[in-house]
Amino acid sequence: MSYSEDDFIQLSSLQHFVFCPRQCALIHVEQIWAENRLTAEGRIMHDKVHEEGSASKGKMRIERAVPLRSVRLGLSGMADVVEFHRQPDGSWQPFPIEYKRGRAKPDSCDLVQLCAQALCLEEMLSVHIAGGAVFYGKTRRRLDVSFDENLRMQTKKIVLQVHELIDSGFTPKAEYGSKCESCSLNGLCMPKVITKSRSALRYLMERE
Numbered sequence: 001m002s003y004s005e006d007d008f009i010q011l012s013s014l015q016h017f018v019f020c021p022r023q024c025a026l027i028h029v030e031q032i033w034a035e036n037r038l039t040a041e042g043r044i045m046h047d048k049v050h051e052e053g054s055a056s057k058g059k060m061r062i063e064r065a066v067p068l069r070s071v072r073l074g075l076s077g078m079a080d081v082v083e084f085h086r087q088p089d090g091s092w093q094p095f096p097i098e099y100k101r102g103r104a105k106p107d108s109c110d111l112v113q114l115c116a117q118a119l120c121l122e123e124m125l126s127v128h129i130a131g132g133a134v135f136y137g138k139t140r141r142r143l144d145v146s147f148d149e150n151l152r153m154q155t156k157k158i159v160l161q162v163h164e165l166i167d168s169g170f171t172p173k174a175e176y177g178s179k180c181e182s183c184s185l186n187g188l189c190m191p192k193v194i195t196k197s198r199s200a201l202r203y204l205m206e207r208e
Contacts, residue, residue: 003074009162011068011077014116014155017162018109019179024162025171026185034184045101045137050080059086068120073159079117094121096132103138108154110134111145115155118147 009028016024026032035043050065061084069076080099084092096117100110111134118129133142145151165172174191183189 002071007163008069008074008076009159009166011075011113011116011120013162013166014158015109015113017158017165018107018112020183021165022172022174022189022191023183023185025165026189028162028166029169029171032185032188034188045099060084061086061092068117068124070116070120070123072123073116073119073156074163075116075120075159077117077120079121082121091127094118094125094127094129096121096129097142098132098134099137100134101137103136104134104143108151111151112155112158114145115147115151116159119152119155 013024013028016027052064054064055062063082063084064080066079066082067076068079079096081097083095083097085095087093096114098110098114098117104110114132114134118132121127122129129147131144131146133144135142174189176191180186180189180191
């Protein structure tokens with residue numbers, strides 16, 4: 001299967017979908033966006049990383065703000081950093097690195113986004129990529145990520161789910177949770193108000 005350019009989705013939509021399908025739909029279907037302190041810090045961090053430019057260190061070449069695309073998955077976007085490591089046969093092995101402002105998350109949203117970048121690079125460069133890393137600004141640490149079969153399958157499944165969500169034009173209902181408090185769309189989504197209203201309506205209907 002392959003996609004036309006008009007059907008491509010953004011790599012960032014995968015991270016949004018794993019974090020919250022409603023957030024993904026608000027951003028990528030309804031085209032709604034709002035920034036808070038956390039997203040502003042993340043944007044500034046990405047801008048600084050991208051502005052540093054390319055570099056070479058011995059047997060390693062560093063490329064920043066690398067454009068990515070996959071016709072097979074219908075994806076496009078950008079890798080913050082891709083390290084290219086010189087192999088004994090003279091070839092260059094890509095190692096994608098995603099930069100995040102916070103710390104490692106309990107869900108797999110960052111890992112899926114990174115794995116999708118690797119899948120794009122594999123298609124573009126006809127190579128196999130075994131791993132990459134996520135750099136977290138809060139802890140100043142790299143989390144090494146292995147692109148094993150489970151993560152690859154999860155990533156491809158989520159890609160299909162995001163395509164289906166965006167094609168449907170449907171925005172899922174709000175379900176309030178603790179992560180809502182850190183979401184920049186909280187004030188527009190109003191998950192606590194909507195969830196309470198729905199719970200109250202359900203309570204009244206059950207009493208009848």
